Amino acid sequence: MRQNPTLKKIAEKLNVSISTVSRALKDHPDISSETKKKINELAELIEYDPNPYAINLRTHSSKEFAVVVPSLSNFFYHSFISAIEEDARDYGYSVIIYRSSNDPKIEQQILKSCRHKRVSGIFIAITSETTDIAPFLKLDIHGIPVIFFDKVPQYESCNKICVGDEHAASIAAEEILKKGFRNVLGIFGDKNMSITQARLQKFMEVMRNGNPEIDLKTVHARSSEEAEQLTLSLIPDYLEKKFAIFCMSDEILAGTMKAIQRKRLKPPHDLGLIGISDGMIPSLFYPEITYAETSGYNLGKLAYSRMMRCISGSSFAQTIIDQSKLVMGGSI
Amino acid sequence: MRQNPTLKKIAEKLNVSISTVSRALKDHPDISSETKKKINELAELIEYDPNPYAINLRTHSSKEFAVVVPSLSNFFYHSFISAIEEDARDYGYSVIIYRSSNDPKIEQQILKSCRHKRVSGIFIAITSETTDIAPFLKLDIHGIPVIFFDKVPQYESCNKICVGDEHAASIAAEEILKKGFRNVLGIFGDKNMSITQARLQKFMEVMRNGNPEIDLKTVHARSSEEAEQLTLSLIPDYLEKKFAIFCMSDEILAGTMKAIQRKRLKPPHDLGLIGISDGMIPSLFYPEITYAETSGYNLGKLAYSRMMRCISGSSFAQTIIDQSKLVMGGSI
DNA sequence: CTGAAAGCGCTTACAG
DNA sequence: CTGAAAGCGCTTACAG
Numbered sequence: 001m002r003q004n005p006t007l008k009k010i011a012e013k014l015n016v017s018i019s020t021v022s023r024a025l026k027d028h029p030d031i032s033s034e035t036k037k038k039i040n041e042l043a044e045l046i047e048y049d050p051n052p053y054a055i056n057l058r059t060h061s062s063k064e065f066a067v068v069v070p071s072l073s074n075f076f077y078h079s080f081i082s083a084i085e086e087d088a089r090d091y092g093y094s095v096i097i098y099r100s101s102n103d104p105k106i107e108q109q110i111l112k113s114c115r116h117k118r119v120s121g122i123f124i125a126i127t128s129e130t131t132d133i134a135p136f137l138k139l140d141i142h143g144i145p146v147i148f149f150d151k152v153p154q155y156e157s158c159n160k161i162c163v164g165d166e167h168a169a170s171i172a173a174e175e176i177l178k179k180g181f182r183n184v185l186g187i188f189g190d191k192n193m194s195i196t197q198a199r200l201q202k203f204m205e206v207m208r209n210g211n212p213e214i215d216l217k218t219v220h221a222r223s224s225e226e227a228e229q230l231t232l233s234l235i236p237d238y239l240e241k242k243f244a245i246f247c248m249s250d251e252i253l254a255g256t257m258k259a260i261q262r263k264r265l266k267p268p269h270d271l272g273l274i275g276i277s278d279g280m281i282p283s284l285f286y287p288e289i290t291y292a293e294t295s296g297y298n299l300g301k302l303a304y305s306r307m308m309r310c311i312s313g314s315s316f317a318q319t320i321i322d323q324s325k326l327v328m329g330g331s332i
Numbered sequence: 333m334r335q336n337p338t339l340k341k342i343a344e345k346l347n348v349s350i351s352t353v354s355r356a357l358k359d360h361p362d363i364s365s366e367t368k369k370k371i372n373e374l375a376e377l378i379e380y381d382p383n384p385y386a387i388n389l390r391t392h393s394s395k396e397f398a399v400v401v402p403s404l405s406n407f408f409y410h411s412f413i414s415a416i417e418e419d420a421r422d423y424g425y426s427v428i429i430y431r432s433s434n435d436p437k438i439e440q441q442i443l444k445s446c447r448h449k450r451v452s453g454i455f456i457a458i459t460s461e462t463t464d465i466a467p468f469l470k471l472d473i474h475g476i477p478v479i480f481f482d483k484v485p486q487y488e489s490c491n492k493i494c495v496g497d498e499h500a501a502s503i504a505a506e507e508i509l510k511k512g513f514r515n516v517l518g519i520f521g522d523k524n525m526s527i528t529q530a531r532l533q534k535f536m537e538v539m540r541n542g543n544p545e546i547d548l549k550t551v552h553a554r555s556s557e558e559a560e561q562l563t564l565s566l567i568p569d570y571l572e573k574k575f576a577i578f579c580m581s582d583e584i585l586a587g588t589m590k591a592i593q594r595k596r597l598k599p600p601h602d603l604g605l606i607g608i609s610d611g612m613i614p615s616l617f618y619p620e621i622t623y624a625e626t627s628g629y630n631l632g633k634l635a636y637s638r639m640m641r642c643i644s645g646s647s648f649a650q651t652i653i654d655q656s657k658l659v660m661g662g663s664i
Numbered sequence: 665c666t667g668a669a670a671g672c673g674c675t676t677a678c679a680g
Numbered sequence: 681c682t683g684a685a686a687g688c689g690c691t692t693a694c695a696g
Contacts, residue, residue, distance in 0.1 A: 004448065004474070006689060017667045022691065030665060049448050053388040054689035057672045072429070073410035073612070081404065081431065094445060097404070097429040099413065113426060116336065116381050142336070254616055261618035264598075280405070284586055284616060286593035338673060349683045354675065364681060386673035389688045667696085673688105680683085 005048045014038060025050075056118060065095045065307070066114045068124040070102035070151070075280035076296040077125065080149065083300025084123060091308070093120060102127045111135045115142055121307045125151040128193060133158075145310035147303050150296075154194065157317040159310065161303045165198035168276045168292035168324035172246055173206035175290065179332055181244040181272055185234055186218040187227055187256060188248045196220070199248050199276065215241070227255030228262075235263060235271070244272035244332060250281045257285060272332035279327060287330030298322050337380045346370060357382075388450065397427045397639070398446045400456040402434035402483070407612035408628040409457065412481065415632025416455060423640070425452060434459045443467045447474055453639050457483040460525065465490075477642035479635045482628075486526070489649040491642065493635045497530035500608045500624035500656035504578055505538035507622065509546075511664055513576040513604055517566055518550040519559055519588060520580045528552070531580050531608065547573070559587030560594075567595060567603070576604030576664060582613045589617060604664035611659060619662030630654050 007025075011018045016035065024031045024039040025048075042048075056062050065088055069077045081097060088095045096119070100107040104127050114122055115138070122144060133155045136146050145159070152160040176184060186203055189196045200218060207216050219234065221227035227247070236243060247253040253275040260267065267273040267287065275282065275291040282289035299322050306320065339357075343350045348367065356363045356371040357380075374380075388394050397420055401409045413429060420427045428451070432439040436459050446454055447470070454476060465487045468478050477491070484492040508516060518535055521528045532550060539548050551566065553559035559579070568575060579585040585607040592599065599605040599619065607614065607623040614621035631654050638652065 004689095008689075018690085019668080019692080020666055023666090026691095032665060035665080049444065051389070051689050052445075052448055053385040053450075054672090055691080056385040057383070057389055057674085057688090058690050058692090060672080071410070072404050072413065073407045075405045078403070078405035082433070085431070085433075097431065099417070099429065101414070101417075112381065113384075116384055118385075257616065258618045266596075281616070284589065284613070286590045336673095340673075350674085351676080351684080352682055355682090358675095362681060367681080383673050386688090387675080389672090389690085390674050390676090392688080665696105667694105669694090670692095672690090675687090676685100678683105678685090680681105 004051065005043075005046045006051070007048075009046070010039060010042055010048060014042060060118055062118050062120055063093050064117070064119050065093050066098055066110075066119045066122045066124075067095055068098045068100055068107065068110055068114075068122065070100050070125060070127050072097075072099050076150070076278040076294065079278065079296035080123075080300040080303070081296075083297045084304055087301070087304040100127050102129075104129045104132075108135055111139065115139055115144065118142075119144060121145045121147065121311060123147050123149055123303055123307070125149055126153060127151070128190070145307060147307050147310070149299055149303050152194075159306055159317055160319040161299055161306060162319065162321050163195070163294040163299065164321045164323045165195050166202040167321070168294060169199040169202040169248075170206045171324060171326050172274050172276060172292045173203050173210065175274055175326060175332060176244050176246065176272065177207065177210040179242075179244070179272060181214070181242045183215045183236065183241040183243045184217070184246065185231075185244070186216065186246045186248070187230060187252050188218060188220050189252060190222045191220050196248065203246065221252055221255065224251050224255035224258075227252040228259045229255075231256045231259035232262065235259070235265070239265075239270055242272070244274065247273070247275040250275070250277050253277060253281055253289065253291075257281075257289075267331040274332045276324075282327075282329055282331075285331075289331040290329040291327055292324045293327045294324060295322065336383065337375075337378045338383070339380075341378070342371060342374055342380060346374060392450055394450050394452055395425050396449070396451050397425050398430055398442075398451045398454045398456075399427055400430045400432055400439065400442055400446075400454065402432050402457060402459050404429075404431050408482070408610040408626065411610065411628035412455075412632040412635070413628075415629045416636055419633070419636040432459050434461070436461050436464075440467055443471065447471055447476065450474075451476060453477045453479065453643060455479050455481055455635055455639070457481055458485060459483070460522075477639060479639050479642070481631055481635050484651075491638055491649055492651040493631055493638060494651065494653050495527075495626040495631065496653045496655045497527050498534040499653070500626060501531040501534040501580075502538045503656060503658050504606050504608060504624045505535050505542065507606055507658060507664060508576050508578065508604065509539065509542040511574075511576070511604060513574045514545070515547045515568065515573040515575040516549070516578065517563075517576070518548065518578045518580070519562060519584050520550060520552050521584060522554045523552050528580065535578065553584055553587065556583050556587035556590075559584040560591045561587075563588045563591035564594065567591070567597070571597075571602055574604070576606065579605070579607040582607070582609050585609060585613055585621065585623075589613075589621075599663040606664045608656070614659075614661055614663075617663075621663040622661040623659055624656045625659045626656060627654065 007018045007021045011021045024036045098110045147159045149161040277291040282291045339350045339353045343353045356368045430442045479491045481493040609623040
């Protein structure tokens with residue numbers, strides 16, 4: 001069980017003071033280049049690396065960002081994290097990933113631990129049951145910026161980076177209108193989720209305005225299985241009028257596709273199908289499913305630059321919406 | 333920017349020494365229950381929580397585990413991490429997740445940072461290009477146990493927890509034999525991967541021993557797209573003899589399923605299909621695909637108990653293989 | 665240009 | 681039962 005090298009060890013070996021070593025290693029202008037040289041060489045040789053705990057205790061800063069997500073097996077969050085990591089690396093920050101398992105209790109613990117560890121900032125997609133924003137306010141009091149992304153609280157004055165729910169819903173709706181469908185089934189998620197409300201409302205609005213004649217039905221499913229059941233029971237037996245299904249999310253799309261396969265129907269011939277997705281699930285089928293793209297990567301880039309602005313001080317709360325774009329598959 | 337409460341603050345308010353507060357808070361037998369009571373009450377009130385950096389600096393221990401994986405958008409790793417987190421919580425450890433992006437350079441950085449942070453232990457699935465095991469040995473010298481899982485190094489004397497590649501391949505092969513297929517296509521991953529070699533070899537062995545008459549063909553695909561192309565070109569035009577496809581991994585299964593959909597074939601009627609998977613992809617199709625299960629959750633439980641053994645000192649190196657089981661879908 | 669000293673927030677051996 | 685003191689490994693204002 002070997003000890004890590006310390007400033008003291010270097011100082012002793014070189015017969016200088018700890019202060020000098022510390023300064024030399026951070027290229028302080030006071031130190032002669034000769035001294036710097038020998039110190040850096042030895043440090044290199046014995047693989048000195050500063051103890052992050054000591055630094056933090058002293059300076060109250062960690063150069064660490066935390067990303068908190070409800071779930072990890074999620075392509076969207078994965079690309080979000082990639083984007084954050086790319087940028088963070090460039091700025092000398094490291095990033096730690098926490099998973100709340102969509103449990104507000106665990107989320108609270110994570111936030112607490114972030115506070116005690118004095119992370120430099122937090123990116124968080126909250127759980128679907130998070131109602132208490134006090135812990136976030138507390139973080140703020142302690143000078144830790146919080147950037148909400150994807151799943152964000154209702155609370156106004158905070159930094160939020162969101163998928164363009166309305167925009168995504170509207171471009172999907174427009175595609176349905178453009179293709180001239182007359183009979184449309186919209187399957188949405190849990191009624192209580194803010195993204196459900198946003199997507200549903202906009203989708204309806206665009207459909208109604210586009211063509212009031214359309215036979216439009218909307219339902220809510222809280223799971224993949226429920227979406228499958230709903231699809232099974234709501235696909236008309238005779239698909240005479242041009243029929244299309246819109247799926248608000250990947251989870252719903254997965255259920256709906258199972259029902260479609262079960263009925264041995266083939267998009268786009270038998271019916272039209274379109275979703276909102278990050279692109280992973282749609283690419284598993286043939287023909288690939290057309291979707292309005294929600295890009296975790298874009299969101300990550302936006303979130304990071306917001307974070308840097310907060311850290312540099314100019315931290316008025318702001319909500320940023322990332323616009324969506326249509327990715328053409330062959331399902332509609 | 334408020335300060336977190338400290339021992340000192342409590343001590344001052346209560347007119348006792350810092351030492352007494354520290355001891356009271358950890359229920360040291362020396363302290364009178366009266367003193368303990370008032371200290372705990374105040375601590376509770378002002379939400380005292382010890383500074384983890386100070387503790388670590390003092391005690392050289394972090395009560396933190398690191399999990400390092402190549403990728404996050406992966407159901408298998410997700411369940412592995414769930415299992416670790418469940419157990420860790422019970423023992424008062426927290427777990428930090430790192431992603432190497434399958435890049436040995438990044439992996440090295442992560443390991444270094446784990447060493448400096450003196451994490452209590454590391455669970456790691458190495459990148460496909462990790463060859464240098466020196467960093468892991470160094471961790472060991474510093475008394476940080478490393479448990480390799482899923483993707484493990486060739487190196488003998490270390491702790492490895494692996495999926496039962498041979499076992500999974502053999503139960504899939506046996507299922508094919510049992511159903512009496514005469515014409516079998518096995519699609520495997522990159523030839524250089526150890527799991528490919530293990531799965532291929534065992535699959536062939538079981539098939540040959542089971543029925544030497546079978547028309548068996550094996551191919552390698554390095555991506556989903558390649559698997560799709562291979563499947564398209566290798567499915568016989570006339571499926572007269574009973575034909576089955578075995579897919580070594582989810583990635584390959586995804587490509588193969590696209591080809592099957594493209595050809596408008598329906599398992600199990602037109603052909604048999606079986607894979608090795610964690611279960612996420614197989615459940616997206618109807619009928620669901622039959623697979624030999626590799627469970628991240630099981631692996632996590634096994635890995636954790638190995639870790640605890642290492643921490644408690646009895647740390648001879650050991651390789652543990654998790655056995656697989658057949659999950660029946662309707663594709664074969 | 666270099667060093668001695670204080671202090672970040674804790675723990676613990678030692679003394680009483 | 682309680683406290684004073686040392687020390688974990690760093691940084692930085694102050695002094696020279």
